[in-house]
Amino acid sequence: MPSTPSSEARTWFKSSHSGGNTTECVEAAHLGEATAIRDSKAVEGGSLIFQPSSWSSFVSALQDGRLR
Template identity: 45%
Template sequence: MSLGPQPIPESAWFKSSYSGGNATECLEAAVTPSSVLVRDSKLAKSPVVVVRAEAWRCLVNGLPKEGPLLR
């Protein structure tokens, strides 16, 4: 078993359900046991933002439960 970073299969990535009203501006995410990976959907081979699972939970829990996120 390799100790280095493991590639994430393309099938693990899913698109954001909110794209700000412009279908060309989307994020994709992939969930691993210890983190959430985020990338630009138009640039699949570009760098990925890695967020620890606990930090992601804090972010999501801090979002409003209803209504638009941005005005």
């Protein structure tokens, strides 16, 4: 998964699973066919870009508890 610098042109939104804890949030942006994610408290650190099949695998692994 390549990492790219964050872009002002993207519309970022907080993950619905970030909850009320404002210090630990994941933000996402839809990029046409791809999805970008970044750490909201370190936006200058760049983002990860997922293609649709990779995003589905990532989300499934999270839901199944295979990633911590």
